[in-house]
Amino acid sequence: MNFFERTFFFLFLLFLPCMALAGAMNSLKSFIKDTRVARATFSQILLDKNSRIIQESSGTMQFERPGKFRWVYEKPYEQLIIGDGTKVWFYDRDLNQVTVRKLDKAIGSSPAALLAGDNTIELNFDLSETGLQGELEWLEAKPKIKEGSFELIRLGFTPTGILKAVVVKDNFGQTTVITFSRLEKNPKLAPETFKFTPPMNSDVISD
Numbered sequence: 001m002n003f004f005e006r007t008f009f010f011l012f013l014l015f016l017p018c019m020a021l022a023g024a025m026n027s028l029k030s031f032i033k034d035t036r037v038a039r040a041t042f043s044q045i046l047l048d049k050n051s052r053i054i055q056e057s058s059g060t061m062q063f064e065r066p067g068k069f070r071w072v073y074e075k076p077y078e079q080l081i082i083g084d085g086t087k088v089w090f091y092d093r094d095l096n097q098v099t100v101r102k103l104d105k106a107i108g109s110s111p112a113a114l115l116a117g118d119n120t121i122e123l124n125f126d127l128s129e130t131g132l133q134g135e136l137e138w139l140e141a142k143p144k145i146k147e148g149s150f151e152l153i154r155l156g157f158t159p160t161g162i163l164k165a166v167v168v169k170d171n172f173g174q175t176t177v178i179t180f181s182r183l184e185k186n187p188k189l190a191p192e193t194f195k196f197t198p199p200m201n202s203d204v205i206s207d
Helices: 003-011 024-034 103-107 111-115
Strands: 037-047 053-064 068-075 079-084 087-092 097-102 125-133 136-143 150-157 163-170 175-185 203-206
Touching (some): 024 150, 097 103
Antiparallel strands (some): 053 068, 079 087, 125 136
8 A cells, every 4th residue: 555545544534624612622523513515725744753754745635525535636746536435546647557445445444434424433532632732722533443554643723623734643653744725614516526437548456
């Protein structure tokens, strides 16, 4: 599994504005309740265990509950991740390679489960507020099942409840930092946004 496929599990949960409520915990719950569709640009940094930058990337994200999303990496390499509600498609343009997985298998017990759209967060994660740091209120989520690929997630909300930053520490000692800009809550998106047809002559791998 390459960098973009692995970090998909972190990215699927990172979406967008919440109603203004006190505290990061309420901001998270408000997001789950009120945000059905989202759109944003993002920048992403991958750090090694010594906090040295391994890779930087950026792109756009669109999301519609339940289970539909479109992540487009524009730099440094063109990568596309689309969830159509049933399957997840990973497309590497340079390699002309497509990997397809069933949605439930791709998400599993990953960080995606944090904001998957139900009210069972507390059953799967231990949540705690870590307070105001800089300009953001932070919430920390640790999976109760320790068999996944990540150790913890930190979500940073503005005082008005907008998800601005996500930090994911994985079990490889690496840290992914994602920041959002130009966030839009519940925009109208075309149905074609979440459809994918493998390009002609592409190498399609089912996992």
